[in-house]
Amino acid sequence: MAPATPEAEAHQALIEQIDIHQIPKPFRNSHWKPNQRRNKNIKTILGDAVRKEASLMPTQDNSGIATPAADDFDTSTDGDSTPANSTPASTLQPNLAQASRNLSKLVLERNMRSNGFSTAPNATYTNIESAPSLAHPRHYCDITGLSAPYTDPKTRLRYHDKEIFGVIRTLGQGVAEQYLEARGAHTVLK
Amino acid sequence: MAPSAIDPSTQASDPQISAPPPQLYTPRELHFERYLASQPDGYRQARSRGPERAAIVIDNGSSETRAGWSFENAPRLNITPIFSKYRDRKIGKAFSFVGADVYADTTAKGHMRNAFEAGSGIVSNWDVMESILDYVFIKLGINGSNGGIDMPIVMTEAVANLPYSRKSMTEIVFECYSAPSLAYGIDSLFSYDYNNGKTGLVVSSSHSSTHLIPVLNSKALLTQATRLNWGGSQSAEYLLKLIRLKYPTFPGKLNSSQMEYMIRDHCYLSRDYDQELSTYLDWTGLEDRDHVIQFPYTEEVIIQKSEEELARIAEKRKESGRRLQEQAAKMRLEKLIRKEQELDYYRDLQSKISNESKKESKRLLDAEDMKDEAALERTIKELDRSIRKARTKDVGGPEIEEEVEEPDFSLLEVPDEQLDEAGIKQKRHQRLMKSNHEARARAKAEKEKEKARVAEEQRADEEKRENDLEGWLQERRNARADLVQKVKDRERLKADLGNRKSLASQNRMKSIANLASDNPTKKRRRGNDDDNFGANDDDWGVYRQIATGEGSDDEEEEDLGASLKTLEADLLKYDPDFTDQHTLDAQTDWTKSLVHAFLRGPRPFDPGSQAEAHQLHLNVERIRVPEVIFQPSIAGLDQAGIVEIAADILTHRLNGIAPQQDFLRDIFLTGGNSLFSSFDERLREGLRAQLPAEMEIKTRRAKDPVLDAWKGAAKWAGGAKWKAAAVSKEEYFEKGAEYMKEHDLGNAYS
Structure with missing residues (x-):
């Protein structure tokens, strides 16, 4: 059993008080059984999405062969390309982007176009990420953060002056790599 | 020379003595506050x-x-x-x-x-x-x-x-x-809507990321939104990384929650990063720029004994010393008495022998394990001397000068033929004694000579100094330069030995392999099987060469340090151009060290102090960490900075959608990471440099970001x-x- 010192008892009491495991939660649906494998990181989610899209493609393709007029939905109503041109091309070489679309997506896209932003693609988690900088990056000392006019050819560390260089030369094994990692310039072995 | 703490003009000989003790900040972290009742x-x-x-x-x-x-x-x-x-x-x-x-x-x-x-x-x-x-x-x-x-x-x-x-x-x-x-x-x-925003650019810098979203007539243009993967949490992780690298042996526990608080409490966005950075570790004002975070520590307890206690302990020690002395004296006395008895006995024996026949005396001597009368005589003499010595020591009488009699070398002149077996033995003994005696005399003479030589050298040296001070000083200066070079070389060698691939290390490995191998390569190549290793004293140097680590070259180092000290003392005394500032100690002093300013701020560091070992000094980090959002490449993030993104959105991506000016009139800052005081100013000035001069740029902050x-x-x-x-x-x-x-x-x- 737990030691019965007053502090320990007080602590135990506090823990019992803030614990939410024992508190009844009547607002929860008792039949709610979540998917055991629902916890996914971003990488997995994005990977799954790509795979799903890829697996949709052949089925669309097949259905397109069975009913050749099916994917004309887009082009025929738009009127900016003739169905005569697009139909044989799409059956021979399926348009990947089009193939993965489902109905609701197409409808939404149509709505978007009516708003006047027809050229822009949808905003997704990946494509709103900022692009690499075009500006020339300034160099800063890896040790102190001051301006760094020099680079040590051996460790590839940037440094401020000869005293810092002395420090670099006395760094232990692997420390230089850690400094590089802080700048994202370390070597990654795969 | 880069600007740093090395600027001598701002620095008296010891400016830090007057420096007040640093203001200490305690680290804060997320902690449990109180139980929250249901409402x-x-x-x-x-x-x-x-x-x-x-x-x-x-x-x-x-x-x-x-x-x-x-x-x-x-x-x-x-x-x-x-x-x-x-x-x-x-x-x-x-x-x-x-x-x-x-x-x-x-x-x-x-x-x-x-x-x-x-x-x-x-x-x-x-x-x-x-x-x-x-x-x-x-x-x-x-x-x-x-x-x-x-x-x-x-x-x-x-x-x-x-x-x-x-x-x-x-x-x-x-x-x-x-x-x-x-x-x-x-x-x-x-947040933008709450602050009555209609058209503008929303800049939201939060915990996990920074977003820029243009909003037109209360509708977000999400397709033009851009995310920079940098926010408060990344800043905290980055600061944690920097601190861990700065203090690799820090004894306290560091976590990113503490770092978040540190960023909030101590970091700020520099208005002009490069300009401020260039003087950040300068001596002037470093007290203000350097923030000291004191982590909890336990001071090593040194028990202070009271005067009384100390006296008692001393008394106790003296007492036990006395007791020991007494015991020793008693033992000595007993020994003395025993020796005296022995002496009496032998004297008695001697007198008895002199009266007895030869055969009887031989028998008596054999019973005592003595060879002959001479041996007995020697024993008696020895005993007598030791007793006398002991007595003078005990009683404290006058020291009797040890009579160093010229040993008897009489037999050496006598040819062997004239001596019997015992005589020859005696002669051999005398020869040994003689060579011993002569060697001692020689050593003494040599010592005298050496002393004279040193005195002569000193005299010549002094003479030279008096006659040709400049030359003498030059000599010293050269010697000092040589020594400093030697010290540096040694340091470099030591550093090189730390690197497996350096020439020094490879030579060392070669020597070790050579020593360990049964047939050393060099010898064999010369076709000379005779291993005369050790004949030359320098051969042993190989062991010094291969020894590394603790204590491998302590003696010599001490020696170099000592001779450097004497040289510098001479120079200080006689050379008017050589001042305290020029000594190696002063030049490697912490007040000259940029690294010291970076790690320990503007005050001396006491490695023994637990308090100082548990201190973090935030200086460059204070502006380095918040700066990342403007220059993500600092932290290795391969994305454009916030100004570049904003300029790109405003000048390129919004073209043809709405007039630029509408967005520029309302650049709206929100999110916890935008709380840095000059965030809006930096953004405005950054954009000003990228946009036409006639454009009006207005930034504003959320009422509560x-x-x-x-x-x-x-x-x-x-x-x-x-x-x-x-x-x-x-x-x-x-x-x-x-x-x-x-x-x-x-x-x-x-």
Whole structure:
């Protein structure tokens, strides 16, 4: 059993008080059984999405062969390309982007176009990420953060002056790599 | 020379003595505060208003989950989105904690999990998310009398949230909590809306990321939105990395929560980064720029003894010393008495022998293990001498000069033929004695000579100094330079030996291999099998060469240091150009060291002090960490900085959609990471440099960059737009988990 010192008892009491495991939660649906494998990181989610899209493609393709007029939905109503041109091309070489679309997506896209932003693609988690900088990056000392006019050819560390260089030369094994990692310039072995 | 603490003009010989003790800051971190009771009054009020005019508003941010009622003006709950669940095996009971409660117990702390994926605003752990929602509903006092949450829910989500993520959340809200309706929105847009923004550029720098979203006529242009993967959490991780590298042997425990507080309390955005950086470690004003964080430590206790105690201890020691002395004296006395008895006995024996016949005397001597009378004589003499010595020592009589008689070398002249066997032995002994004696005399003479030589040298030296001071000084200077070079060479060698690939190390390995091998390569090559290793004294140097590490060259080092000291002392005395500042000690002094200024600030460092060992000095980091958002390459983030993104959006991507000027008139800052005081100024000045001069640029901050997202959502929740955007439970069951309604402040379907 737990030691019965007053502090320990007080602590135990506090823990019992803030614990939410024992508190009844009547607002929860008792039949709610979540998917055991629902916890996914971003990488997995994005990977799954790509795979799903890829697996949709052949089925669309097949259905397109069975009913050749099916994917004309887009082009025929738009009127900016003739169905005569697009139909044989799409059956021979399926348009990947089009193939993965489902109905609701197409409808939404149509709505978007009516708003006047027809050229822009949808905003997704990946494509709103900022692009690499075009500006020339300034160099800063890896040790102190001051301006760094020099680079040590051996460790590839940037440094401020000869005293810092002395420090670099006395760094232990692997420390230089850690400094590089802080700048994202370390070597990654795969 | 780069500007640094080495500027001598700003520095007296010892400016730091007058420096006041540093102001110490204590580290802060997330901790358990108090138990939060359930607040059912809000729920009662909501029930009375009805689900048309009340909603639960949850700002589901990665730094904090803020939850409350739409009809109130502030969230009731601020919870860190962490959760901990463990089973106490002793009492067979499971515990779950949410938010800061996790920090109340160490075991719970060990099982802590975050709802969000590290460094992003995307929920990745749904068990944790569910528990957090449980906690929210418990604390909001919802009793579930209608079987579920009977109030609409308004929730914020990340910009361009992943469809899977949204679907999971929707499922939970409708399936698990049976909420009547749910609406999502983007936090920064809520904040903008709350601050009456219509058209402008929303810059939201928050815990996990920074977003720039142009808004036109209250509608977000999400396709032009841009995310920079840098926010408060990344800053904290970066600072943690820097501190760990700066103090690799720091004894205290460091975590990113402390770093978050440090950034909040000590870091600031520099107005002109490069300019400020160039003088950051300069001596002047370093006291103000250097912030010292004092971590808790325990001082090594040195027990101070009182005067009385010390006296008693000394007395005790003296007492025991006396006792020992007495014992020794007693023993000596006993020994003396025994010796005297022996002496008497031998004397007696001697007199007896002299009277006895030869045969009888031989018998007596044999009984005493003596060879002959001479031996007896010697024994007696020895005994006599030792007794006399002991007595003088004991009684304290006058020291008797040890008579160094010229030993008897008489036999050496006598040819061997004339001696009997005993004589020859005696002669050999005498020869040995003689060579011994002569060697001693020689050594003495040599010593005298050496002394004379040193005296002569000193005299010549002095003479030279008096006659040719300049030459003499030059000599000293050269000698000193040589020594300094030697010290440096040694340091370099030592450093080189640390590197496996250096020439020095390779030579060393070669020597070791050579020594270990049975037939050393060099010898064999010469075809000379005779191993004369050691004949030359230098041969042994190889062992010094291969020894590294502790104590390998301590003696010599001491020696170099000592001779350098004497040389410098001479120079100090006689050379007017050589001052205290020129000595090697002064040049390697900490006041000259940039590294010292960086690591330990403007005050001397005492390696023995526990307090100082537990101190962190924040100086360059104070501006280095916040700067990353403007120059992400500092932290190795391969993305454009916030100014570059804003300029790109304004000058290129919004072309043809609306006039640039409309957006520039309202650049809106929100989010906890935008709290740095000159954030708006930096952004404005950065944009000014990239845009035509006639453009008018106006920046403004949210009234409350942290809470306005929640407030905006609460305000929105009552209105008509909310009613149009909310997805009801019926719609969910009819149209599926991925069904959503787009609105001005929310994400678009993708």
